[in-house]
Amino acid sequence: DTEVTQTPKHLVMGMTNKKSLKCEQHMGHRAMYWYKQKAKKPPELMFVYSYEKLSINESVPSRFSPECPNSSLLNLHLHALQPEDSALYLCASSPSGLSYEQYFGPGTRLTVT
């Protein structure tokens, strides 16, 4: 089973709101990722957690705040977003091994009004 779940599927928020995206996997993967994807573009890496520690932050604005409460769960806290932050937010996880292949969740479609 290679399932990564994400909630909510859709989110509409105003620029002054605070919301959170949630990602969960029960495959025992120790690396988890957040990506942002705009229409007709490839996914763009935001954060990487490895063994529950933040390993990569791709110079993401502080209005995006990641959190990894345990090895199965990854959150992305959103605050004071801009309309240009509207996108598909993808979570992925990868097993240890030779390839570290990443499995994506279904994504959260975020619209900032």
Next chain:
Amino acid sequence: QKEVEQNSGPLSVPEGAIASLNCTYSDRGSQSFFWYRQYSGKSPELIMFIYSNGDKEDGRFTAQLNKASQYVSLLIRDSQPSDSATYLCAVNMGNSGYSTLTFGKGTMLLVSP
């Protein structure tokens, strides 16, 4: 600057034909290579990964890797209309505990009945 190049397409093939998708990469240190299929509005789905030179087959899909020439390809045999999607090539440099993927811009495949 790590680069992954793909022809944006669309690549049009008739049903039952072989679709050939190609990808080149710039970083000789790249260690593992991935093909993702992405339907419009959906998240990327991992369909093949390869890390050794040569061919890897899985059902109708064959991934081919040539590290000396720095290219990776995906062959889809007996193409079906349901294969119509954007195919993303991704390359991993390799890190301890996680992967960092560089994506190509994707090739759109259209399979006509």
